[in-house]
Amino acid sequence: MQILDFMTKEGHEQLLVCTDPAVGLKAFIAIHDTTLGPACGGCRIWPHPTEEAALEDVLRLSRAMTYKSALAGLDLGGGKALIIADPRVDKTEALFRSFGRSIDTLGGKFIVAEDVGATPEDMVHVAKETDHVVGLPLEHGGSGETSIMTGLGVYLGMKACAQEKWGNDSLNGKTIAIQGYGHVAENLAPYLIAEGANLVVTDIFPDALQRAEALGARTVAPDDIYDVDCDMFSPNALGGVINPHTIPRLRCPIIAGGANNQLSSPEDAKTLARRGILYAPDYVINAGGIINASCEVGMAYDEALARQKTEGIYNTIQRVLRMAADDDITTAQAADLLAEARLQKARQP
Numbered sequence: 061m062q063i064l065d066f067m068t069k070e071g072h073e074q075l076l077v078c079t080d081p082a083v084g085l086k087a088f089i090a091i092h093d094t095t096l097g098p099a100c101g102g103c104r105i106w107p108h109p110t111e112e113a114a115l116e117d118v119l120r121l122s123r124a125m126t127y128k129s130a131l132a133g134l135d136l137g138g139g140k141a142l143i144i145a146d147p148r149v150d151k152t153e154a155l156f157r158s159f160g161r162s163i164d165t166l167g168g169k170f171i172v173a174e175d176v177g178a179t180p181e182d183m184v185h186v187a188k189e190t191d192h193v194v195g196l197p198l199e200h201g202g203s204g205e206t207s208i209m210t211g212l213g214v215y216l217g218m219k220a221c222a223q224e225k226w227g228n229d230s231l232n233g234k235t236i237a238i239q240g241y242g243h244v245a246e247n248l249a250p251y252l253i254a255e256g257a258n259l260v261v262t263d264i265f266p267d268a269l270q271r272a273e274a275l276g277a278r279t280v281a282p283d284d285i286y287d288v289d290c291d292m293f294s295p296n297a298l299g300g301v302i303n304p305h306t307i308p309r310l311r312c313p314i315i316a317g318g319a320n321n322q323l324s325s326p327e328d329a330k331t332l333a334r335r336g337i338l339y340a341p342d343y344v345i346n347a348g349g350i351i352n353a354s355c356e357v358g359m360a361y362d363e364a365l366a367r368q369k370t371e372g373i374y375n376t377i378q379r380v381l382r383m384a385a386d387d388d389i390t391t392a393q394a395a396d397l398l399a400e401a402r403l404q405k406a407r408q409p
């Protein structure tokens with residue numbers, strides 16, 4: 061991978077490479093764009109098989125954060141951190157403290173929150189070394205689990221999609237196939253069950269499947285989720301799951317889920333549109349977490365404000381879907397154009 065070429069092409073500002081062999085730290089911190097404010101994004105902990113895969117992941121994720129915050133109306137830029145490690149076995153206080161010291165060297169240009177593999181408790185260790193952390197537990201004065209608002213936002217985004225597709229936003233009786241039953245999905249599923257939806261869930265871990273079954277979901281093997289005949293497919297695991305191999309298998313009129321970077325390339329959005337599948341752009345529908353964290357930046361956390369702003373995701377999704385339909389472009393293109401318009405406005409002298 062030609063790192064500088066990639067970063068120049070995608071508009072990244074900075075990349076910090078962090079190592080600390082004494083504690084096993086290998087991490088990247090990518091800062092994409094700080095036009096609207098300090099870069100803010102989660103810290104993902106994942107054992108990527110190669111450095112190149114990890115680097116591409118963190119660079120793509122940081123760019124999505126710029127667009128996500130821009131479209132959510134936040135005064136934050138886009139960034140992301142990635143610790144290459146197995147979150148089930150490698151996490152230690154020393155690792156997070158070392159990571160915190162790396163973040164501190166950026167002097168507030170990057171504010172970290174939790175993401176896949178990390179918890180608010182992990183952020184407490186990071187906060188021992190730097191002030192530039194959000195998503196701390198409520199008892200530490202933070203906004204707590206970001207996935208609570210992410211789950212709410214995904215639910216409301218699903219309803220906005222239903223309204224666009226069926227002229228009615230009820231999910232009662234609809235079958236929803238959920239890929240990944242982690243923090244986001246566990247905060248989404250209760251809304252869907254309460255509304256009378258039928259859930260089909262998959263995960264790679266048996267304990268996650270057991271939790272889904274306890275809520276009344278039917279479970280399937282990970283690879284079978286793409287073949288489920290359903291009303292909505294909801295990716296809530298990792299990225300790249302909507303790709304030329306999976307799209308022909310999908311049997312759903314709507315894709316609406318919380319995972320970041322769901323499309324393997326922009327071409328996938330065109331293929332989905334050709335197949336008549338309505339796609340809720342990932343960074344629009346999953347903005348609840350960053351909205352929640354933003355209500356902790358520079359102020360005491362305000363949960364009511366976080367909820368109110370997260371509820372705005374319904375209208376934002378509607379705006380994106382309307383623009384795509386009116387201008388005959390993909391929903392992904394519509395979201396990008398709206399986000400870029402806000403960035404352009406902020407850049408004007």
Ligand code: NAD
Binds near residue numbers: 177210243245265297
């Ligand atoms: P998580 O780690 O709690 O949950 C992810 C789940 O997906 C895990 O249970 C994991 O076992 C499962 N999984 C991984 N690979 C899988 C596969 N191939 N098939 C099926 N299941 C698989 O993470 P999370 O916080 O729930 O985040 C999920 C997604 O949502 C990620 O893409 C994340 O970047 C995105 N997201 C999260 C938040 C948030 O607030 N946590 C906000 C915005 C976006």
